Amino acid sequence: MKALKILVVGGGIGGLTSAIALRREGFAVDVIERDPTWSVYGVGIIQQGNVIRAMKDLGILDDYIGAGFGFDHVDVHIPTGQRVAHIPTPKLVEGYPSNVGIGRKALHKVLGDRAKASGADIRLGVTIADLTDDGAGVDVVFSDGTSGRYDVVIGADGLYSTTRAQILPDAPGPKFTGQGVWRYNLERTPGVTDLCAYEGPIGIGLVPLSDSLMYIFVTSPEPDNPRYPHDALASTFRSKLDRAISPEILALKEQITVDDDVVYKPLEWIFLEGDWHRGRVVLLGDAVHATTPHLGQGAGMAIEDSIVLAQELARADSLEDAFTAYRTRRYDRCKYIVEASRAICEGQIGTGPIVENARATQEMFRVVAQPI
Numbered sequence: 001m002k003a004l005k006i007l008v009v010g011g012g013i014g015g016l017t018s019a020i021a022l023r024r025e026g027f028a029v030d031v032i033e034r035d036p037t038w039s040v041y042g043v044g045i046i047q048q049g050n051v052i053r054a055m056k057d058l059g060i061l062d063d064y065i066g067a068g069f070g071f072d073h074v075d076v077h078i079p080t081g082q083r084v085a086h087i088p089t090p091k092l093v094e095g096y097p098s099n100v101g102i103g104r105k106a107l108h109k110v111l112g113d114r115a116k117a118s119g120a121d122i123r124l125g126v127t128i129a130d131l132t133d134d135g136a137g138v139d140v141v142f143s144d145g146t147s148g149r150y151d152v153v154i155g156a157d158g159l160y161s162t163t164r165a166q167i168l169p170d171a172p173g174p175k176f177t178g179q180g181v182w183r184y185n186l187e188r189t190p191g192v193t194d195l196c197a198y199e200g201p202i203g204i205g206l207v208p209l210s211d212s213l214m215y216i217f218v219t220s221p222e223p224d225n226p227r228y229p230h231d232a233l234a235s236t237f238r239s240k241l242d243r244a245i246s247p248e249i250l251a252l253k254e255q256i257t258v259d260d261d262v263v264y265k266p267l268e269w270i271f272l273e274g275d276w277h278r279g280r281v282v283l284l285g286d287a288v289h290a291t292t293p294h295l296g297q298g299a300g301m302a303i304e305d306s307i308v309l310a311q312e313l314a315r316a317d318s319l320e321d322a323f324t325a326y327r328t329r330r331y332d333r334c335k336y337i338v339e340a341s342r343a344i345c346e347g348q349i350g351t352g353p354i355v356e357n358a359r360a361t362q363e364m365f366r367v368v369a370q371p372i
């Protein structure tokens with residue numbers, strides 16, 4: 001289809017890669033982002049070869065690699081700190097690393113700059129006040145009183161998507177897993193040049209983000225989903241490491257001191273078994289399949305969604321065909337990521353059988369290496 005006018009709701013990872021992918025197909029794109037400051041929190045994420053391949057498809061690979069820290073192995077440590085495995089990870093783009101650790105702010109800058117340069121119109125502090133799909137188009141009234149008519153609306157508005165609530169009011173909502181994750185940026189120690197995963201009763205990882213920066217993450221059982229007071233975040237994070245015995249982790253623990261810099265998230269998930277669209281409105285990313293981070297693939301799935309949706313919109317004869325083909329191409333892969341990630345989570349907190357993390361990670365690398 002040609003000359004579609006598309007509204008993307010949400011200027012996060014999936015919304016911005018959608019804008020880039022849709023502009024590359026020649027569509028007119030408006031993006032609205034609810035947060036007037038368009039801010040993202042300060043820790044980072046891990047991305048694997050399929051994301052590096054996707055960034056190449058989007059034409060932004062060198063900017064992306066330049067903003068992160070590439071690496072080609074996963075190191076497994078036992079709780080004492082001894083490294084017991086140095087597992088090579090598959091490269092999907094020749095001449096580039098097989099994984100990247102990247103700060104969320106750095107990734108946001110790369111995607112935001114490229115989305116703007118692509119010609120997408122990005123408005124901040126704006127959301128949808130009203131949306132009416134009359135079959136021939138979608139009339140949107142925005143929260144700032146302006147309005148527009150679109151051929152397609154894409155809900156890339158995350159786990160608590162209001163677009164999902166508008167078009168699929170009966171869809172299941174996010175579910176809490178019983179686990180939370182604690183994260184904190186630290187000065188990178190020279191030995192941390194790959195993802196370092198520590199085995200043991202608490203999940204600990206170190207992820208390089210740049211020559212000078214890395215972050216630590218710790219997963220912890222949080223069965224009652226507590227709300228931690230802000231002024232106790234650093235001390236609570238340190239307490240989660242009370243059972244750590246690795247000298248390196250114990251030394252890093254003492255550097256977790258600033259409450260404002262602690263990022264704690266209860267882990268939730270959602271997967272829509274049913275429709276991913278209604279009429280001219282379609283969902284992608286966390287709005288339709290939010291995963292726990294155990295395989296580091298949530299953002300990767302959102303980015304791949306955006307590429308596939310843009311391809312299908314460009315080549316299908318009707319929107320219904322495009323949306324159906326998009327969901328068909330994405331369904332099994334996203335469901336696998338959500339379920340395999342949850343299985344690791346449930347094994348860690350004792351609500352399911354223990355999953356061997358290394359084997360699950362190798363299987364994930366095999367699955368995501370398949371073309372999208």
Ligand SMILES: Cc1cc2nc3c(=O)[nH]c(=O)nc-3n(C[C@H](O)[C@H](O)[C@H](O)COP(=O)(O)OP(=O)(O)OC[C@H]3O[C@@H](n4cnc5c(N)ncnc54)[C@H](O)[C@@H]3O)c2cc1C
Nearest residue numbers: 010012013014034045046127158285286293296298299300
């Ligand atoms: C603890 C944790 C660790 C993670 N680690 C990794 C990792 O290592 N690797 C990885 O690949 N993934 C990771 N993820 C997953 C990843 O963060 C998400 O999958 C990804 O951000 C999804 O992108 P999205 O664009 O769908 O949603 P989001 O990134 O949530 O973006 C949604 C955007 O929409 C905006 N918005 C919301 N509602 C509205 C509205 N009504 N109107 C306008 N705008 C709106 C929001 O402000 C936001 O900017 C992790 C997730 C968590 C919770």
